[in-house]
Amino acid sequence: MDAAIGFEHLEAEDERARGRFPVTDKVRQPYGIVHGGAYAAAAESLASAATFAHVSAEGMLAMGQSNHTSFLRPVSEGTIHAEATARHRGRTSWVWEVEFTDDEGRLCALSRVTMAVRSGSAPK
Amino acid sequence: MDAAIGFEHLEAEDERARGRFPVTDKVRQPYGIVHGGAYAAAAESLASAATFAHVSAEGMLAMGQSNHTSFLRPVSEGTIHAEATARHRGRTSWVWEVEFTDDEGRLCALSRVTMAVRSGSAPK
Amino acid sequence: MDAAIGFEHLEAEDERARGRFPVTDKVRQPYGIVHGGAYAAAAESLASAATFAHVSAEGMLAMGQSNHTSFLRPVSEGTIHAEATARHRGRTSWVWEVEFTDDEGRLCALSRVTMAVRSGSAPK
C-alpha cells in the first residue's frame, strides 16, 4: 500500500514517527487535490509500523482498529509531511494522532489512529 | 487514487453506491491482510463520486471533510465489496455509511464519510 | 449519567437495544436544541449496557473505548428515540451503531460506539 501512494517512512521512535508522500497523480482525486484516502493510508502505515516496532519485541501483534481522518485544507502539489505522536500506549491499545502539513507547514489533515495490541501470531 | 488500489465503481444512485477492489499486493500491508487505508480510500471515493454526481447538477462542489473507518475482520484474499448508503443529505453536508464485506458476505470494515457541499468551482 | 439526561433504557438484546430521552432543559444547549453530549451519552449508555449484559455472563468486562457521534438535524422538543445495532461482536471488541430519531421518525444523530471487552474485574 505504501508503494501505491508513494509513502516513505522517515523515522520511527516509540512515541513519534515521521513520513511523507509526494503529490502525484497516484494520490490525486478528480479535482486535482490530494485524495482523502491517501492521508488515511499514510496515517495507518505510520502508526502501524511504529506500534509494531515496539510491541513485536514483546511477542505481540499490532492491528489497525480505527482510523478517523479530518481533511482541513486542499493540497494540489508539493509534498505532504506526516508526523505521528503516540497519545496513549496501553496494554491492549495504542492511540496515535497524525498531523499532515504542506510544504509551507500549514495543517492539511488530522488523523486519530487506534491500534489494537494482541498476543499471538499474525493472521494468515 | 482509485487506480492505485484497483478500486472499481459499479453503481451510483442518489442514496446508494457500490464498488469493489481485489485483494492484491497493492492493498496488502506487511501481515498480508488488507491495509486499513484501502478501505478508507474506497469509502472516500464512493461517497465523493455519488455526492458529486448529485450536487454538481446544482452547480455545487462536494469535498471530503471526515472519514472514520473501523476495521472489523482481517481479509487476505478475494474481493472486497463496498456498499455506501447516504444517511443524511443536507444543504451543506452529506453523511454516508459504507459497509465492506468479503466474498462470503461477512462485514470487514465500516466507514462514516462526511462530505462538505459548497458553492463555487473546484480548487486548483 | 442516565439520570442526569433523563435517559430511559427500553429493551436490550444481544444485537439490538432501544432507549429514549425527553427534550427538556437538562439536555438543551443555549440555542434551545439538544446538546450533542446528550446523544453521545445516550449512545454510550445503550451500547455499554447491552454489551455488558452479554459479556458479563462469561466473566468479562465491557468498557467504552470510542464514541463518534454526528449531529444531523437540530431538535428542540419532543422525545429522542435511540436504537442501537451491534455491527461487530468480537472477542476483544464490540462495535455498535446507534440511530437517533425525533417523534416524526427523522434521523437526528448517528453514533458509532466501540466497546473494549476485557477479562478481569471492574476498575475501582
Place this chain on the structure above:
Amino acid sequence: MDAAIGFEHLEAEDERARGRFPVTDKVRQPYGIVHGGAYAAAAESLASAATFAHVSAEGMLAMGQSNHTSFLRPVSEGTIHAEATARHRGRTSWVWEVEFTDDEGRLCALSRVTMAVRSGSAPK
C-alpha cells in the same frame, strides 16, 4: 447540559479554552468510573462556546457537527480537567481537539469536535 454534569467553563480564547468537572455520581457509570458521555458533553460545550464567542461577532452561528471521543484511562474520583485547542478555523467549519486529564495530569480522554459555521440565526 453543563449543569447536568457539573461542567464549569474556566477560560475561552480564540484558539484555546479550558474547563473542568468534578467526578460525582452525576457523571459516573455503573462501574464507578466517569461515563464516556460526560467527556463527550464537556468537549462539545467547550468547543461550542469558544467557537460561538468568536463567530457570533461576525453574525454567524456555530453548531456541533461531529464529536469523536476516545476513552484512554478510567477515572473514579477527583476532577477532570479539559483543555481545548482549535486546530482549524475555516470559513465553514472549525475543528477542535480536547484533552482530558486527571488530577495527576494523566491523559484520560481525547476528543475531536467539528463545529459547522453557518450564516443565519439560531434554529428554534
